[in-house]
Structures are given as C-alpha cells and as structure tokens.
Amino acid sequence: MAGRFRPVGLVAASTALLLTTACGGASLGAGEDQQSGPVKIGLLVPQSGTYKALGDDMKQGFELYVAQHGGKLGGREVEIVVADEGETADSGKAAAEKLVKQDRVLAVSGVVSSATINGVKDLFETGKVPLVGSNASPTTLTGTEYIWRTSYVNDEPGKALGKHVAERAGGPVFLIAAGYQAGKDEVEGFKSTFLPAGGTIAGEEVYTPFPGTKNFQPYLAQIEKSGAKAVFCFYAGGAAVDFVKQYRDFGLAGKIPLYAPGFLTEGGVLKGQGDAANGILTALNYSADLDNPANKQFAPAYTAAHGTAPTTYAMASWDAAQVLDKAIKAAGSTVTSASVNAAIARVGDIDSPRGTWRFNSGGTPVQPWYLREVKQGANTVSSELGRLGG
Incomplete structure (x- = not known):
C-alpha cells in the first residue's frame, strides 16, 4: 500500500480534483483497450433519499483510498463518475445504465439496495462490465460472472x-x-x-x-x-x-x-x-477499533477527513477501491472491462481493515466476523x- 496518511486538506483536495475531472470524458469506453491515460470508474451510490447517509459513507470510503494512492488505481490516473442510485430499483437501474452506456466506465462500485443490484444484474452481465459492489448482496444473487461484493451475503x-x-x-x-x-x-x-x-x-x-x-x-x-x-x-x-x-x-x-x-x-x-x-x-464484519495495520491506516485517516468513525459501508468501499487497484495493475498494458474482471478473480488475499479476506467462488468475501x-x-x-x- 502507499505509504503515509495525507493531511485532511490534501485528501479533500485530491478527491475534489478526481471528481472534477470526471466531466472531461478523456477515458476510452469500457470495451476498448485503455493502454494510456485515465481510467474511468463509476460510483453508483445514493446521493438523495432514504439511503443517502449510507451512500455518503460508501463514496467517502472509496475516494479516501484513491486519494491515499495519489489519485491512481493500478498506477493509472482515475476519473470517478458519481451516479445517484436514489431509493428505488428504477432510479438505481437508470443511474447504472447511464454509467455503463453513456459514461462508458471501465468498472462500477457501490450499490446500497438489494432491489437495485437485482435490477441491474443483467446490465452488467450482458454488458461484461465488472460491478464491485460494496453493500447490497441478497441471498438470491447467484450465478454471476461480472458482479462481485466486498461486503457480505445478507444472511x-x-x-x-x-x-x-x-x-x-x-x-x-x-x-x-x-x-x-x-x-x-x-x-x-x-x-x-x-x-x-x-x-x-x-x-x-x-x-x-x-x-x-x-x-x-x-x-x-x-x-x-x-x-x-x-x-x-x-x-x-x-x-x-x-x-x-x-x-x-x-x-x-x-x-x-x-x-x-x-x-x-x-x-x-x-x-x-x-x-x-x-x-x-x-x-x-468490521469495527472501527480493530487493531490491525490496515485499519490503523484507514480508520484515523477517515475520522480526520470526515469527523466521524468509519462504518462497515465505508470500509467495504475502501476495499472495493483496493480490489480495483490490484486488478487494474494486474491487467497490465491491456486494460479493458473484461481483462480487469478476469484479474479480480485472481486478486487473492485482501489486506483489509476488517482483517484479511478473499473472494469465494460466488464473488463474496470469506472473512472474519x-x-x-x-x-x-x-x-x-x-x-x-x-x-x-x-
């Protein structure tokens, strides 16, 4: 992992820069070979409605990881495109379609609602764009190739x-x-x-x-x-x-x-x-007072940036960024949605604030509780x- 904590102001400034560059459209489309230049990552999280607080936690956790790594994932500059999941399956599906079809992102993270993730399953599977979800994971979501979750199964x-x-x-x-x-x-x-x-x-x-x-x-x-x-x-x-x-x-x-x-x-x-x-x-699967090296990097930095202890939603989103960091790097010179998805399947152990975990065959964590x-x-x-x- 990148070395030390950035001061709060620098974290905020880095995040602001990433979000403003999201408007530029410099990245190539998801199916194209992104050999140079920024990669475009979608964040599908509620920015309005009942679940906005969870969406804020998830957005802040993801952005913190990117800021701590110099605005890069896998050594590549990142453009973060935020789409409002809202509070219904319909609003979530519309936002996901914009990210995949209009913004042509390399990969997507986020998703609070189980109804949303069930509703967008076919979009990501047929579009062959990886979704590294960081919350919603209903027991009914099975048999996917392009959908991963860094959280847990609901039960x-x-x-x-x-x-x-x-x-x-x-x-x-x-x-x-x-x-x-x-x-x-x-x-x-x-x-x-x-x-x-x-x-x-x-x-x-x-x-x-x-x-x-x-x-x-x-x-x-x-x-x-x-x-x-x-x-x-x-x-x-x-x-x-x-x-x-x-x-x-x-x-x-x-x-x-x-x-x-x-x-x-x-x-x-x-x-x-x-x-x-x-x-x-x-x-x-997480508590802000866990005593391990990854949490000592994550929890104080999150608290300094946002004035509150991190939640499991923020932690899982920090880990989602870490998964994409490893996968984009492993994809090498040929960075496409398909190559990144294949690399996600091989990321192995994740050194997480919750403790070490890895994906199982169903795309969810084998992890401590x-x-x-x-x-x-x-x-x-x-x-x-x-x-x-x-």
Missing part, C-alpha cells in the same frame, strides 16, 4: 451470531425483524446456526410491517410476556432508533439482552439512540465469532 450477520447466542442465552430467544427481504434473510441466517447449536425460540418469529411501524409497544409487551431470555432483532435506519429507544423505555434493556446484526447500531443511528444503545450486542458491544456510545469489539463465506 451472514445472523449466521455469525446464532451459535454464540445459543450458548449464552440460557433459555428461549425471541425473534423479531422488519418485514421485508433483508429481515427475513437475517432471521433465517440466525436460525441456521442457532437451532443446530441447541437454541430454542420463544413462540413464533415476528415480522413488523415495513416501513410503517413506528410504535413497537405491542411487540415489546409480547416479548415481555414470552419468557424469552434474550432477543434477536433486525432493524436499520430510523426503525433501529425507534426500536432501541422504545426497548429501553419499556424497561427491557438490562433485563433481556438484545442481540442483532450490526446495522442496529452502525453509523448515524447510534448517535440517535444515545444511552439507550449501551449494552447491545451485535455481529458485523466480530461480536461488538455498545459501550459509552461506541461499538467496541468483544471477540471474534469466526469466519464465514467459505
């Missing part, structure tokens, strides 16, 4: 927690989640490791209407009456803030341990939850839960 955070909770709950566990695909993926993932480890469920799992549920009191009363010794839940965004605050106000915090995929307390929602989040236990606990308003690593994705 893996739940899988990572199941055995641990079964061994420590001391009785039945109540399962509750937002009633959409990601919530169902997480619950099924949790059960897949929880039940074989001897865990028992308190009644039937509950799926709360999404996105309309604001009042969780009836469900909290159900938890209280169930005899559960612990709760596993899946919520993100505003629902995560509402659920955690109401869990505390109802008197369940400190009485019935609350476990969840890391999204429950990740990023801006943790600030919104305040003291109500203390003691919550989550599983995620961590148990985190919220202490004094911050996620802190308690232990490693093992590796998933193999």
Whole structure:
C-alpha cells in the first residue's frame, strides 16, 4: 500500500480534483483497450433519499483510498463518475445504465439496495462490465460472472451470531425483524446456526410491517410476556432508533439482552439512540477499533477527513477501491472491462481493515466476523465469532 496518511486538506483536495475531472470524458469506453491515460470508474451510490447517509459513507470510503494512492488505481490516473442510485430499483437501474452506456466506465462500485443490484444484474452481465459492489448482496444473487461484493451475503450477520447466542442465552430467544427481504434473510441466517447449536425460540418469529411501524409497544409487551431470555432483532435506519429507544423505555434493556446484526447500531443511528444503545450486542464484519495495520491506516485517516468513525459501508468501499487497484495493475498494458474482471478473480488475499479476506467462488468475501458491544456510545469489539463465506 502507499505509504503515509495525507493531511485532511490534501485528501479533500485530491478527491475534489478526481471528481472534477470526471466531466472531461478523456477515458476510452469500457470495451476498448485503455493502454494510456485515465481510467474511468463509476460510483453508483445514493446521493438523495432514504439511503443517502449510507451512500455518503460508501463514496467517502472509496475516494479516501484513491486519494491515499495519489489519485491512481493500478498506477493509472482515475476519473470517478458519481451516479445517484436514489431509493428505488428504477432510479438505481437508470443511474447504472447511464454509467455503463453513456459514461462508458471501465468498472462500477457501490450499490446500497438489494432491489437495485437485482435490477441491474443483467446490465452488467450482458454488458461484461465488472460491478464491485460494496453493500447490497441478497441471498438470491447467484450465478454471476461480472458482479462481485466486498461486503457480505445478507444472511451472514445472523449466521455469525446464532451459535454464540445459543450458548449464552440460557433459555428461549425471541425473534423479531422488519418485514421485508433483508429481515427475513437475517432471521433465517440466525436460525441456521442457532437451532443446530441447541437454541430454542420463544413462540413464533415476528415480522413488523415495513416501513410503517413506528410504535413497537405491542411487540415489546409480547416479548415481555414470552419468557424469552434474550432477543434477536433486525432493524436499520430510523426503525433501529425507534426500536432501541422504545426497548429501553419499556424497561427491557438490562433485563433481556438484545442481540442483532450490526446495522442496529452502525453509523448515524447510534448517535440517535444515545444511552439507550449501551449494552447491545451485535455481529458485523468490521469495527472501527480493530487493531490491525490496515485499519490503523484507514480508520484515523477517515475520522480526520470526515469527523466521524468509519462504518462497515465505508470500509467495504475502501476495499472495493483496493480490489480495483490490484486488478487494474494486474491487467497490465491491456486494460479493458473484461481483462480487469478476469484479474479480480485472481486478486487473492485482501489486506483489509476488517482483517484479511478473499473472494469465494460466488464473488463474496470469506472473512472474519466480530461480536461488538455498545459501550459509552461506541461499538467496541468483544471477540471474534469466526469466519464465514467459505
């Protein structure tokens, strides 16, 4: 990796330069041999709507890696073209089509929504343009050749927690989640490791209407009456803030341990939850306090640039830039979308802020997972839960 941190001002200046050059159109098209000059990379992330905060994290993580490497990937100057994914599959698909067909980018990164990535699958597969996604990865996305993800499959955070909770709950566990695909993926993932480890469920799992549920009191009363010794839940965004605050106000915090995929307390929602989040236990593939050389390069630089600790969304996007850096370099003198995609399949181990990982045959990471606990308003690593994705 390139040597030392750049001062905040230099990082910001480098990023600004990269984004302004994106208007120039000097790069050749995706299918053409880009032997010299800048390469053009698309960032497909929300810049408006419900998921803008996640999109900002992803954009900032990707841009930080490029800035730390002198504005280059694989030794080549980079033009970054940002397209607004928005908050629907239709808006995401339109933005992706612009990047591939009009801007003719070499490769694309980003994508928050599972609906978007399912909607653009055929565009990238038939267009033979690599998408190195850094968030969305539904369990239904299989059999792809040009789509890679540096994040995780949706059910893996739940899988990572199941055995641990079964061994420590001391009785039945109540399962509750937002009633959409990601919530169902997480619950099924949790059960897949929880039940074989001897865990028992308190009644039937509950799926709360999404996105309309604001009042969780009836469900909290159900938890209280169930005899559960612990709760596993899946919520993100505003629902995560509402659920955690109401869990505390109802008197369940400190009485019935609350476990969840890391999204429950990740990023801006943790600030919104305040003291109500203390003691919550989550599983995620990253925590800003991890002690490894790559994270010591990444986390302080990100915090200095943006005034906040990096999230898993920012980290996975930093890694996506690293994957493209390695692949473009490995492609050598013939840099095309096809040659870069072939090189991605051979990148091997990635020295990441999360710990070392590599792509499996399905294009997702074989990686470590961590148990985190919220202490004094911050996620802190308690232990490693093992590796998933193999």
